Amino acid sequence: MKAGRTIAGxxxxxxxxxxxxxxxxxxxxxxxGFSFMGPDxxxxxxxxxxxxxxxxxxxxxxxxxxxxxxxxxxCADCHDDDSMRGVAARYxxxxxxxxxxxxxxxxxxxxxxxxQQAPPFxxxxxxxxxxxxxxxKQSHGMPIEADADPQLAPFVAKGRELFLQRQGQLNLACxxxxxxxxxxxxxxSAITQGHPTGYPMYRLEWQxxxxxxxxxxxxxxxxxxQPYDYGAQELVELELYLKSRARGMxxxxxxxxx
Amino acid sequence: MGSVLINxxxxxxxxxxxxxxxxxxxxxxxxxRHTATxxxxxxxxxxxxxxxxxxxxxxxxxxxPAISANPFISFFTTATxxxxxxxxxxxxxxxxxxATASITIE
Amino acid sequence: MMKRTMDETEHSRRRFLALSGAAMAVVTLRSAEAxxxxxxxxxxxxxxxxxxxxxxxxxxxxxxVENGNTVPLSVSVxxxxxxxxxxxxxxxxxxxxxxPNSGNFFLxxxxxxxxxxxxxxxxxxxxxxxxxxxxxxxFWSATTEVVVTLAACTEEVI
Numbered sequence: 001m002k003a004g005r006t007i008a009g010x011x012x013x014x015x016x017x018x019x020x021x022x023x024x025x026x027x028x029x030x031x032x033g034f035s036f037m038g039p040d041x042x043x044x045x046x047x048x049x050x051x052x053x054x055x056x057x058x059x060x061x062x063x064x065x066x067x068x069x070x071x072x073x074x075c076a077d078c079h080d081d082d083s084m085r086g087v088a089a090r091y092x093x094x095x096x097x098x099x100x101x102x103x104x105x106x107x108x109x110x111x112x113x114x115x116q117q118a119p120p121f122x123x124x125x126x127x128x129x130x131x132x133x134x135x136x137k138q139s140h141g142m143p144i145e146a147d148a149d150p151q152l153a154p155f156v157a158k159g160r161e162l163f164l165q166r167q168g169q170l171n172l173a174c175x176x177x178x179x180x181x182x183x184x185x186x187x188x189s190a191i192t193q194g195h196p197t198g199y200p201m202y203r204l205e206w207q208x209x210x211x212x213x214x215x216x217x218x219x220x221x222x223x224x225x226q227p228y229d230y231g232a233q234e235l236v237e238l239e240l241y242l243k244s245r246a247r248g249m250x251x252x253x254x255x256x257x258x
Numbered sequence: 259m260g261s262v263l264i265n266x267x268x269x270x271x272x273x274x275x276x277x278x279x280x281x282x283x284x285x286x287x288x289x290x291r292h293t294a295t296x297x298x299x300x301x302x303x304x305x306x307x308x309x310x311x312x313x314x315x316x317x318x319x320x321x322x323p324a325i326s327a328n329p330f331i332s333f334f335t336t337a338t339x340x341x342x343x344x345x346x347x348x349x350x351x352x353x354x355x356x357a358t359a360s361i362t363i364e
Numbered sequence: 365m366m367k368r369t370m371d372e373t374e375h376s377r378r379r380f381l382a383l384s385g386a387a388m389a390v391v392t393l394r395s396a397e398a399x400x401x402x403x404x405x406x407x408x409x410x411x412x413x414x415x416x417x418x419x420x421x422x423x424x425x426x427x428x429v430e431n432g433n434t435v436p437l438s439v440s441v442x443x444x445x446x447x448x449x450x451x452x453x454x455x456x457x458x459x460x461x462x463x464p465n466s467g468n469f470f471l472x473x474x475x476x477x478x479x480x481x482x483x484x485x486x487x488x489x490x491x492x493x494x495x496x497x498x499x500x501x502x503f504w505s506a507t508t509e510v511v512v513t514l515a516a517c518t519e520e521v522i
Contacts, residue, residue: 037430038426038428040426041430041436043436044434044436049263049279050281050332055281058261188513189513204430204433204434205433207326208327258430258431275476276476311474317470318470319482320465320468322467324461324467324485325484326433326435326483326485329482329483330482330483331481331482332480332481333481334475335475338474
């Protein structure tokens with residue numbers, strides 16, 4: 001298959017010839033990855049009875065009620081049924097104790113450590129994905145509003161820097177594809193604008209639910225750069241910037257994407 | 259871990275043709291993938307799915323590695339009487355899961 | 365056991381990624397293996413020597429597939445679904461996957477409507493055939509060609 005060589009060739013061309021335009025997408029031109037998909041895949045996302053991501057949401061609901069750790073408490077013991085509504089829409093959020101933003105997965109693990117005295121769930125573990133999906137699903141349809149806290153400003157700026165920074169063997173920045181060349185195609189797949197509206201999401205390529213960090217690491221790996229580790233500060237800052245770039249777009253968790 | 263999603267209308271009129279949708283957590287490992295060192299990852303799939311309506315089989319399916327992970331199967335049946343639908347998934351490595359749903363006929 | 369061949373370019377791309385320091389735990393083989401002959405043999409196991417006529421069967425698949433791992437597929441058969449005249453079973457075959465069978469679905473007069481939906485994996489752009497067996501022993505079929513695009517970038521597997 002020539003695909004590998006063609007992709008590398010195209011990206012190399014982009015890397016050499018296209019100056020970094022750093023042109024942000026105007027607010028009224030922003031489109032979710034949903035709009036780049038065919039109707040059949042869209043239909044899978046829209047049907048809660050057929051969306052595979054819902055399997056993890058159900059798992060998460062069970063975990064939410066399960067007592068854990070030395071404290072012998074479940075999430076439900078402290079949190080009311082409806083209290084997670086709107087939470088995911090404003091994450092990553094500033095953590096006072098750590099003096100930096102944390103994402104939803106990290107918040108869940110912080111709760112486990114501090115409130116339940118339970119060991120953290122590994123990143124991309126079934127448990128952590130399920131709980132994150134369960135919490136995020138409760139913000140479904142609500143507008144993303146992650147950057148409101150002024151304490152987050154320097155971290156949003158850092159995330160933007162990361163988004164614009166060229167990296168890896170192909171010397172590409174996120175912006176090269178997702179700001180400057182969205183709606184073009186890369187070896188048959190549409191280049192989207194890269195808005196994280198539906199995470200954790202069911203990616204058909206993974207045949208599993210996965211986190212934004214998994215997707216970011218995959219992208220960075222794809223441009224032949226060294227991906228940041230799970231939980232790295234850089235990934236949280238990137239997520240924060242991406243959410244501020246997607247401000248006002250509705251949460252779609254659990255999204256389905258190719 | 260490993261939920262199942264069943265969608266059966268809670269109520270129906272006698273004689274209605276109703277759609278039943280099922281979604282089961284399962285990796286459906288094809289048996290055709292290899293690790294980077296060349297070892298074959300053994301097949302691990304659901305091989306059979308069936309549905310019984312008040313004990314009588316109304317639908318059955320043989321599944322092969324070509325069925326995607328987290329298999330989605332939807333089919334139709336006629337609402338005949340109030341009762342229970344029992345769903346059963348059987349697969350490799352002793353996989354066996356069941357689920358039930360109730361239906362009330364008006 | 366069928367011989368499996370890997371496209372040369374695909375093979376060297378994966379080796380490059382492996383050598384470039386990426387931790388690739390799993391290699392997904394996207395090569396074609398079955399042939400139209402294998403698919404025909406699998407179909408004959410269901411139909412025997414009986415004639416298979418085109419018609420009555422509607423096979424719905426998106427013409428351009430975004431990801432071959434999960435392709436929504438729906439088969440419906442025109443039939444009154446009475447005790448005297450109904451669909452007994454629906455069989456789905458694929459031309460270029462490692463195996464020709466996708467699924468066999470067994471219905472009956474209680475079904476009310478002869479329609480099943482599922483999601484299948486397609487290794488490559490190829491032909492899909494659905495065959496329905498009716499209560500009178502006759503066989504009917506529909507065929508569709510599907511174009512499958514691959515994900516643009518491979519990624520390391522966790």
